[in-house]
Amino acid sequence: MNHRRLGLLFLALSAPVGVALAHHSYAMFDTTHTGKVAGTVAKLEWMNPHAFLWVYVPKPDTAGAYDLWGFENGSPSVLQGYGWSKDVLKAGDKIDVEYWPLRDGTIGGHCEKVTLADGRTLQCPSDLGRR
Amino acid sequence: MRATPSFALAMLGAAYFCAGCNPAAAQRTTATYASLKDLPDLAGAWTPNGRPFVLPPPRPGAAPTPPPSPCELPPAFKPDVAARCRDALDPRTGAAPRVYCERQYFVGRPPQGGGGAFEILYTPGRVTMAVESGLVRRIYVGDERPANSLDVSRSGTSIGRWEGKTLVVETSGLDPKAPLVPGSGLGRDARVVERIALVDNDTLEIEATLTAPAVLAAPLTSRMQYRRAPDRVFTDFDTCVDDDRSLDRTTGLDRFDKTPPADLPPPPTQ
Secondary structure (H helix, E strand, C coil): CCHHHHHHHHHHHCCCCCCCCCCCCCCCECCCCCEEEEEEEEEEECCCCCCEEEEEEECCCCCCCEEEEEEECCCHHHHHHHCCCCCCCCCCCEEEEEEEEECCCCCCEEEEEEEECCCCEEECCCCCCCC | CCCCHHHHHHHHHHHHHHCCCCHHHHCCCCCCCHHHHHCCCCCEEEEECCCCCCCCCCCCCCCCCCCCCCCCCCCCECHHHHHHHHHHCCCCCCCCCCCCCCCCCCCCCCCCCCCCCEEEEEECCEEEEEECCCCEEEEEECCCCCCCCCCCECCCEEEEEEECCEEEEEEECECCCCEEECCEECCCCCEEEEEEEEEECCEEEEEEEEECCCCECCCEEEEEEEEECCCCCCCCCCCCCCCCCCECCCCCCECCCCCCCCCCCCCCCC
8 A cells, every 4th residue: 555545544534623433333234235115204303413314114014004214314514515405305205215224123224325206316425334 | 109129020020921911912913804805715615525425335245344444554653653553442343442522623634524614714814714523723824823822722823824825824732632543642742734725716725744743753744625615504513412313422332213303294194
């Protein structure tokens, strides 16, 4: 590894002003698999240190019933660079969510990508979940 | 009244200490708000260039590649720093110990990552860099160290000068305990020289060279570019919140808190 690469690696790994190194582990997510669900936006929690997306997903075996799925997302400061905003998703919007599932098998996970009904997509960033 | 020697000494002492009573007198600036329009247009909001957190596509079934060791340091570091770094890693994960509520320090590297957006503000005699993660750096433009500046502080004392269209900032008085790499702070007598300039109208580059004799055998230079972000809404990036759904502040353990928000609308009706 040459010196320039090492310098950049150092810059990326170190903790300078303003850096957002993962403040928690991603071990709870299976980052080697991508799940996908379709549902209705319940709420986008626009908060530090991570935004959370809540989605009503129809229960597969019970007509008219829903599970509430939660998806961790990046920080609002980072999400802005990906086209997200506080009101980019509104309650009632129909979306597809691609996500890293929780390792414990329960519903929810870490958002990878959201596709809106009109075909627009919103990438979900992550810190160190997958390399 | 005859001045006694003790009275004269007291007056001399008062005069000496009053040099610091009025910082404005000690560091007068001839700059005016009107003159600020002639400066290079560094002012405004900037965000780190690129998307550092775009991840590669999933590799079904493959084990995640472990992240590189945070102790893989550039050659500028003294050898014992890497050794201390390895000793400081979490023995279970091999990763740097996570710090939940970390105070912000300037350690001679340009802002980056989440919370790395910043705003440059011009006022007469001063350039202020307000970083989204919370640190505010006040750069005094002039020849003198401002009166009453602290011996050491989290942002240090920064003195700037214009070299053509480049703002050159020299910073000293950095907190020796400011974390640089796991296991090591900056140490005493660290200094930073930054060169801040436009690459083009919408691209800013910061080159920062850190000299830290306690931990570096040679100066360490970092360089980052930023894009202008006039519509940026700053969000007080903060990893130190009470209701963190991803981390239990009381235990320091990861979690995935599924407690629904209190104001959710009802599920859709069919």
